[in-house]
Amino acid sequence: MLFSSVPFLFYFLPAVLAIYYLTGVRNAVLLACSIFFYFWGEGLYVVLLIALVAMNQAIGIGIERLEGRRRLGLLVSGITANLAVLGFFKYSQFLLGIFTGIIGAKPVQLGIHLPLGISFFSFQLVSYLIEVNRKAIPAERNFTRLATYIMMFPHLVAGPIVRYTDISDELRKRSVSADYLGTGIQYFIVGLSQKVLIANTVAGAADHLFGLPVDSVSTFAAWVGTFAYTLQIYFDFCGYSNMAIGLAFMLGFRFPRNFDYPYSSKSISEFWRRWHMSLSFWFRDYLYIPLGGSKGSKLKTIRNLSIVFLVTGLWHGAAWNFVFWGALHGLFVIVERAWLGSVLQRVPNIISRAYTLLIVMVAWVFFRADSFEQAWVVSKAMFGFGRASQWDPMSLWVTPEVMVAFVAGAVLSFPIVPWLMDKVGADLIKGSVFPGHMHRDVFYVHRLPTLLLFCGLALSTALLVSSSLNPFLYFRF
Incomplete structure (x- = not known):
């Protein structure tokens, strides 16, 4: 359900x-x-x-x-x-x-x-x-x-991965205040809108790419389909996590945050501090640090990072493309530790963000593909080695609704809304907590206008009732 x-x-x-x-x-x-x-x-x-x-x-x-x-x-x-x-x-x-x-x-x-x-x-x-x-x-x-x-x-x-230490007090005694209920409703509607209005809408364009024969993948289709999946996987999982956090508030609990605008990251290392945070910090506390973390020699640090990212890939799925996806992220984290990280700190932010997003998008191809062969074909096509042999009219799979979702998803992937809310002086409310911290560092979020939440709920509900497309990607894992 x-x-x-x-x-x-x-x-x-x-x-x-x-x-x-x-x-x-x-x-x-x-x-x-x-x-x-x-x-x-x-x-x-x-x-x-x-x-x-x-x-x-x-x-x-x-x-x-x-x-x-x-x-x-x-x-x-x-x-x-x-x-x-x-x-x-x-x-x-x-x-x-x-x-x-x-x-x-x-x-x-x-x-x-x-x-x-x-x-x-x-x-x-x-x-x-x-x-x-x-x-x-x-x-x-x-x-x-x-x-x-x-x-x-x-x-x-589907998470977030909640530790017993996160909610042990609430399990013994809790109450649902009006503030908790209001915060929960806001989180839930935001997550529902992310899932239905963006992730579900762009899903068809991503499925189109990965449903093409391997000899029909053009460079254009590869980029558009990969961009669609990049938005789909984020708004699908982030939306579901926000709905979970909202439900927890309605029940008197405060769950850990799971996403913090990961596509705005300026390195792959930073990406993993912002993406699926409850999993990233789980691996940090229960695997990376027990292995020795970064306290030993550089070689041991490389070993520890390699193990963590290989396990991260396997956690997501039992297939070689998931292993490669984890290894690819691990490789860039290791390279950033060695020398690239200092370079990224010196270059303009737009360059470091473009580098990060490019690596993430290429890696998503291997995450989404049904086989390693398909992933390899699509990734090659992204860099101009496509083998298009069939007419593929864009209007059939990139509809006006998809284009709107593309624009909305691209904008909302970055912390533009919080920036605007700060500019207009919107009220801040206590939201979810930072994962893995027993002292319960709280994130503050802006209180969204009631009319905006109502519109998001009404539009999402209308689309759910009228559409049969409602996948959830992380049920696979």
Whole structure:
């Protein structure tokens, strides 16, 4: 059940909020509704999720009671168990394909279904065990409370990756004030508008490019389709994250921010401090720093960065194009650490931003493509090596609506609206928090005009009702 769907907007969400506000039984109601939400999309896989919560609750209590090597051994066992479940569902087919390719055997299809959100809730469970081991939080003995944290429907299937430390206080005691409700509604409508009005609108142009035969990809189609996907992936995921943050506010929680205008970055390193922030800081705190971070030699730093970005690629999908996507980003981060970063600081901002956006767009080709071969053909076509052999009228796939979405997406990808709101003196309100900071640094956002929010909601709803195109990209991961 997508947040940007008629059943969610007009049936599920109103019913949940009504029961939640009227009964006052917060965690139990939220957990029951979240179980129903997940069962709606995944059926009996909800049993797997409940079992994982129970297993991690027991392991967390055991970690708290033990000391020394036994404590460490139980922590490693718990992390391994969570990652093994993720690995079985997500990577079994990929690993089997590698093995059969090596031995020259016929490919075998395992037919394993990937449960929605498994990449997100697996990482949340791992972070919970690590924080218990670090004594940052006590082991949670209340099953309903821990299950509510993991299974809460706003972040269950697509993040942001919420740590137990982010919402531990609210899980015990919270109330929904008028300010929280108003902030939540604003976040949700902004995210819904990003998803429906921009991401869904440009999706057809991106799909057109990646649906072309490899011998029909022109340079023009490659650039327009890649630009469309660059907007689609950002406004799709950022929009969904904003809807999740908005829902959390409506329920009395403050979720971490997940995007901070990443396309305005002046380096790839900065891009990863602004893109999917909850994942980036998760890898920083639970993989990069434990590996040694940047404290060792340059060679060790390169090793650590390489591992992080290869794992980042694999986290997004079990395919070589995802591995290459992660490796490409990692390569440029390493080069920037070595020497390019100092150069980018000296050149005009427009050059550093153009460099960053070019690398990001080329990398998105490998992220979106159905195969490495297709990605290679499209990326070559972007640089003038296209092999167009068929007439491809632009008007059939770049409609006036798409052109409007292109312009709106290009403008809204940069912090122009906050700049304008500052100029007119718009009020600031407390928004989401910075990810990975236990002292809860708060982002301030501008209060948007009610009329603007109403128009965004009305137009988004009208498009949802009239259109059957409503994909969500990160359900793949």
